[in-house]
Amino acid sequence: MSLISKIKEKFFNFFKIKKEIKLGFYGPPNAGKTSLANKICQDWVGEEIGRVSKIPHETREIQFKEKVFIEKDGKKLEFKIIDTPGIATKIDFEDFLKFGLSKKEAQKRAREATQGIIESIKWLEDMDAVVVVLDATLNPFSQVNITIVGNLAARKIPVLIAANKIDLKKANVKKVIGAFPEYEVVGISARSGEGIDDFYDALFKLVKKIK
């Protein structure tokens, strides 16, 4: 390699490191995507990205937080955090009635949720890296999880799997690892903060895989 090529490479690598990394949060509804994105934004920016709720499909629009600088072992990276609506294959407005919503509110929520899912899928290809957030208390073999991970793999987008809700007794991180043996899986609790340091370690490793 000539001296000029080396200088060119260093020059571009320098700017590559400085570049903002678009980090998407994907997963099924109620897995804790917004809770984890909130935890990260609270840790590094001091404010939240969105509202969380026990009612599924609380996030029905893509939410951003730009200029999130995360530091680890003296290295600082700039992220654009992109929180996406949960992906599902079915939506029945009657499911929302169980949470005390009126019929009108439930129908509106269902309509917005379908649009949110379409938006989430459209945004997939714009991500530099993705954290797939799964509820570790549930069966990880659902087709939605497999479809999301399969799509990211087909697009060569680096994936980190966050097995969330490890503060709950029913959580089974080993089962999540067994379902996705080719991926790095980190057990975390977005609510209590348990495992968050391991998550940041894994996040910095994930960034290295961005092409």
Next chain:
Amino acid sequence: MKKNSKDLTIHFMPYSEIASLGSLERIKRILGLVLENKLIILQGRLKPEEETKLIENTMTLIGNIKDFQGIEISSLSGSVEKTIFEKIRRNIVKILIGEQDSITLIGPANLVKEIRKDPKKIELILKRR
């Protein structure tokens, strides 16, 4: 024979039925059957990008078609590769003839309550009619 509205129709779809179709036609064919309230057992599986297109189209239909709540879908792979050689062989076969050693269940959500899956089996739970 006249079909009763409470009858359950299972449509066995050999891979040959969709092999020559493009992605959009495959999705149209599948959703067409789902909208007829049929449960599809497909030989093989869709590509990941076809699965997301299927979800996108499903979401567009919810709200536009009365009583349509979406779909339930689950795929089961035929074999578990143990060695690198087996993985390579399977990938070559996949490129040449598609993933025909898998099976996929697709059904309307108003008919299928849940599909429970573990790595080795699928359980289909239907709603009482």
